[in-house]
Amino acid sequence: MAKVPVQFTLNGSEKAEFIDSGTTLLNALRDKVGDTSPKGGCHQGTCGACSVIIDGELRLSCLTLAETCNGTAITTTSGLAEGGVLQPLQRAFLDTFATQCGFCTPGMIMAAKVLLDHTPNPSRDEVVEALSGNICRCTGYEPIIQAVLTAARANSQNAA
Amino acid sequence: MAIRRGRGVAAINYPTGMNLGGDPTQALVHSTPTGNFMVTLSSVDLGQGMKQIMAQICAETIGVPTDRVVVDTADTDTGPHCMGTFASRGTHRAGNAVIQAAKEARQVMLEVAAEELEVNASDLETDGQGNILVKGAPQKSISIFDVALSAHFKRGRSISGRGMFLIPRSYPEKETGAMKPSTCYAHACTVAEVEVDDETGEVTVLTVKNVFEIGRALNPKMVEQQLVGGSWMGISHALYETTEPYYPNRDHGGTDFNQYLMPGPGDLAETEIIVLERPSADGPYGAKGPGEMCANPQIPAVANAVFDAVGVRIDTLPITPERILRALKAQAAN
Structure with missing residues (x-):
């Protein structure tokens, strides 16, 4: 071919x-x-x-x-990381232990990044909606949702 | 027709590991020339955190920081034998084997240090930071880095150890059938609150409150992850997961996880986790196996909550709207 x-x-x-x-x-x-x-x-x-x-x-x-x-x-x-420095979103995933086996993590981070790029201060419902196309077989959704909300807060504090 | 609320409770105990023809796991530990430690296992880390836990156990036993330990897993051609990571047995069985191997390696390490320091090995202790000190005289010390160099290039010693843990096979007593299937049990209790729509049969889980007794939590954050995910998998078992309508005829059945429904982030209920630590007598540093256990008590708790809500006993999983409506119909007919 x-x-x-x-x-x-x-x-x-x-x-x-x-x-x-x-x-x-x-x-x-x-x-x-x-x-x-x-x-x-x-x-x-x-x-x-x-x-x-x-x-x-x-x-x-x-x-x-x-x-x-x-x-x-x-x-x-x-x-995402610049010169070995993690972005707030990545840092939040680490800090909130939002990975278990880790296989879904890159996709979750991509989905969360697009959400935060368009909606810097999302509600919990908006986070859930944004992640609804991503499956976590460890069923660890709650820490992932918390990671995205934590990153949004960190971003808004940096912007302020 | 109304939305009815119910609350259910359930408690379980759950064995760590299994007992078929005996349940062994073996481990090997050796130091590199620069005093890092290698744990060799056949056990598999499929995302449950085995490598981290075995590194912690080896580091704690030898007396070095966790980042000085490398864990190599899952080559059954070359590694020491393991029955496998299933039956919630990984931490308990492999952890005990790693402790035994690490103790033997530690003893050689202390013997080499004793020769270098010209003291008795029984007078030495580790500081957990990579140094070996004389008890009561900590100014007399040697780094584990230097001990490993000495062992390799000067003393001709192998700082290594062999470990094995075996739960022997338990045969049932002929008269009574009594046997000892496990030496170690984890426990859990769950209270679930649900709403049941008695017109559509739909169940909404409002809250899930769990208490887990899992021995010593060797890595509390990883235990929490396991329990939070497991709690929600229990709800999934209770309400969603099934191979129907295909089983046992699989001709047109699902071929992968895409066709096997599990809850997503939009289905989460408020979940509470409380961990009780009662160290087990035969576990590595008191650990038990929380893996499978944590997805069990939610199932009877939800079934009981459905009964509390609408008065029907569903004894087939999953508790689907169809099963609830059929049971309600049968109840009305009686």
């Missing part, structure tokens, strides 16, 4: 790869680019573990064809 060129920005740096046509963005990121922070849970768009941010919008990388991402800016959880 003919290879297809694809170019995008991943966490601020230019990436260019030749991929098989039909490759999902999830597989392109993990197997070609080497960013394994998006996780392959269900590979059919129900678990949210593969969530990434494409041009500011939350997207499921397992249902996104890599070749449709030409020219986009993609953010993954591995690109």
